[in-house]
Amino acid sequence: MVLKRLMLAAVILFGTAGAPARxxxxxxxxxxxxRGQWQLRSVDGSLRKLCVANPAMLIQIVHGNAQCEHFVMENTQRSATIRYTCPSHGHGRTTISVDTPRVINLETQGVANGAPFAERFEGRRIGPCS
Structure with missing residues (x-):
């Protein structure tokens, strides 16, 4: 009950930016x-490859397929910031900036399975998924 009131107050105060994303x-x-095969290069130079069938998977890249609730905090054509909570798995906040359809910058931080994380990647599409 209290949570519902707080969410309603947030929607009234901040508009739909604080409401859960559908x-x-x-x-x-x-x-x-x-969509396609992407290479993510972290600040330390390590590489991670993944097939992006749905760009929404980039929102919770550390939490993978965990069932999470998303809250859109910023939503423009070139940038999005999403805060999310994954019951029993942790939470995070991700900002994705789209330079071109094939180049993005992704920053994510939060807690996954009890441990803090903070990652920053430059992503580049390198071809179709294999």
């Missing part, structure tokens, strides 16, 4: 990201 409604910036 499963079918992705932030605008994600629509500008091409």
């Amino acid at each position: 499963q079918s409604a992705a932030p605008n910036a994600l629509g500008g990201i091409e």
